[in-house]
Amino acid sequence: MIASGASAGATMPGYDFGAIESKWQKYWDDNRTFVQPNPGAPDFVDKPKLYVLDMFPYPSGAGLHVGHPEGYTATDIVCRYARMKGYNVLHPMGYDSFGLPAEQYAVEHGVHPARTTDDNIANIERQIKMFGFSYDWSRRLATTDVKYYRWTQWIFLQLFNSWYNPETNSARPIGELVDYLESGQLVLDFFGNAVTPPYGEDVAAVVGTQADTVRFTDLDDDQKRQVIDAQRLAYVDEVPVNWCPALGTVLSNEEVTNEGRSDRGDHPVFRRNLKQWMLRITAYCDRLLDDVDALDWPESVKIMQRNWIGKSQGAEVTFPIDGSDEIIDVYTTRPDTLFGATYMVLAPEHPLVGAITTDDCRPAVRDYVRAAAGKSELERTADAKEKTGCFTGAYAINPVNHEKIPIWVADYVMMGYGTGAIMAVPAHDTRDFEFARKFDLPIVQVVGPPEGVDWQGYVGEGTAINSGKYDGLPTAEFKRQITESLEADGAGRFATNYKLRDWLFSRQRYWGEPFPIINCSKCHSVPLNPGDLPLELPEIDDFSPAVSDDPDAPPSPPLGKVADWLNVLCPTCGGEAKRELNTMPQWAGSCWYYLRYLDPDNDSDFCDPEIEKYWMGPSRENPIGGVDLYIGGAEHAVLHLLYARFWHKVLYDLGHVTSPEPFGKLFNQGMIRSFAYRDPRGVYVGYDDVDLSGDKPVQKSTGAELSESVEKMSKSLKNVVNPDDVIAEYGADTFRLYEMFMGPLDASKPWNTRDIPGMHRFLRRAWRMVAGDEDSDGNVTEPLIGGGRDEDIERELHKLIKKVGEDYDALKFNTAIAALTEFVNAVYRAGSLAVDQAERFLLLLAPMAPHICEELWSILAHEKTLAYEPWPAFDEAMLAVDTIELPVQINGKLRGRITVDADATNDQIIQASKADPKVAAAIEDKEIIKEIVIPNRMVNLVVK
């Protein structure tokens, strides 16, 4: 019968969402409801595990926008559902709190970034907690915590102290490399800084015959150090960077505008070579590429990862230079077009430019190269419409037909890809074609396109022509044969290239992880001992970097001002030395936070191995292992996910983690956009000045008609929706439900505040159904429970249990809500509901709207939280129906409906169809040529 709480008093409890939500949030907190013990803890119960992760937020001063809770709500539903299904659920939250905005605020206002960060975290955490998410807050972390970044530094040391062994195809301790070199198992190749594996069993013989290889033991100590340092996964190299002298720092490509200026402050940015820390992510190209296939990720993200790595296969071809000993190596994916190479192009930065340019051409080439150097890479591609270039006066010899072809310099060739030089085949490459037309260079056809396609500029595959003995070969076969032939002549070889480059890992900023490195003039980069970590950021008063108008002035990071921090003694030689002044980029902290959640307070290890094994191990749903569900925005489809995968694989190789991949399943929530309004002059108008009551939106203050569009939320468009306001007016449960009801989780959707009352009404109806209500005038609505048990409702409930469970599994929350709404509507029509039916309904709704369900659950005389109640079961037999209604089509057009027994035979169904009056009329004096019965779906009669 009805629970005493609902029937006893004269007054019905109303749906006071504000009171209910704070009550239950306090209850969960006080009772540690969602604290999940680790294996090994006394209260740990061995059950299947589920690790559900949100992309942690950057704690910006603006706080949460409505896009954040979309993903957080989805994961929360999955977690609450999984607990009811009997899983141990790991669901943590933290903050990606290093980063530029807090530091920039410090520069401008003198407030320490740590203080800004703490304030912002406090605010954003307050906002997150309003939603009642079931996070295990005992695992909270921030990347700026010393206890956290100590281990970020530790992982950096792992990278520094490792090299990539191509034999084992994995990262190995650097000591193994030293052993191989000292024992002669490995030697040094032509470049002196790389290491080659032995060419044969007898290394000594190889060293003897190959003039270009060197024995490690023949080197002096400094040379040895250089060789070793050049193999580390973290290494220092001089690389081209976006250098902004006014801000005193390098900028990532994302921080540089199309005009080649800094995103912040609009200062000029220069391309410049600087010594920087690099991470050897390129060693992992093939594994990062191959392992993508098996991941349960959106196909679009997998494609983006593959494109970013950008593997291509082709050949390297060596072109001799006419009248010179120099040679030019080019990379091409189309060695089959070699006979059509009518000129060559060097990138402006190519080292041979100076050496081969003739005196006549020197002034023009020098001017061209200098102009190119001043442009950023983005700027170069921005004015890509017009090709530019300059003839060097030199000629190369095409190795296949021995023709003399001119060598040009042009900035459409990039130094960073391939060899920085190309053979140009204008007939079959769009860029070369444009260039050749502009500079009037010869265009020779060597590929026969399909019928009706112009050969000029044809870049597809075809049949070879004008290619000597290769004429008639299809492209693929030609590529193989000519590369083999070049290889035999020593003029070329098969080659593979990647777009992915090593990761520029240092920034000249204060608010980041300091490198655990000491620079000594004698011993160079000396790592700290892991036991000496953490290396804390020193206190500092003035956060401004040294700014300069001189683009060639040396960088001087803020840490350089802290004399008592930076001046140290070298741990190796005891001489005077200085700490590394660069800090790590913001990506560093987010590369491994999912691992620290597992064991956040561990002071002796980044994570206990047993705990790691339990949470990151494979499961039935996630055979690869790693996080079982990772939800976040698509903006991280490439960099964050690629960097994290890279670090994870290094840790995997070194035996620190058990899964080869960090995130088994990934899901991208769609972007929530919102309406933006503009007045007739095109000025954006904020929501408080927009009147939507009429047909057209109108500006309240002026009466002007406004134009409406759907845009990304942004301050400048005045269309940002603040979750605090919505929760204050309707409550967190309504907010959660609304965001889940808007549409598919992965679709981009427009926020429409006018739709929110619909979800709020649904919750009120659910409330009245179970608890009744009394309005301000004292009008009492009795609850529907207690009126008796309706068997049709029971059947509906079993269908609902099945549907909602399936939808939760598939993250289809919008249709789950629709089904729950239909059920409530059906109960209102039926007019009664049994208590046990109400209870099961509440358990179904609880993952999405937990506060109201907890309160109604307690009104139904339950003392404990419903969070760990078993998920309701459904009975297949209850889903079966006696009769079904089938539509009957004539020639594919709906003409009637019949009702038949669920187990009716096809013959019976056809008979019943023909007996239907409307159908009978339609087929009268027609000949039936086909009768189609689709079981449980429909009937189609084809007539003539």
Add this chain to the structure above:
RNA sequence: GCCGGAGUGGCGGAAUUGGCAGACGCGCGGGAUUCAAAAUCCCGUUAUGGCAACAUAGUGUGGGUUCGAGUCCCACCUCCGGCACCA
């Protein structure tokens, strides 16, 4: 330019993947309740024609496959996201 994704009522979106187009919600219309309003409850709501039963059209455009197409194929248009001289 290349690679993804998407176009369905006034609006957000459903449609067991080839089988009753428009579930559910918003908005709108009507009714009940109310002195009245709000709230609530019930009914209706793709368009056109018709009092109606019903008929015809209909899922971005044009073609095609099929007994049957929102769903599959071909060509195109528009919007969103990503990459962008990658040789």
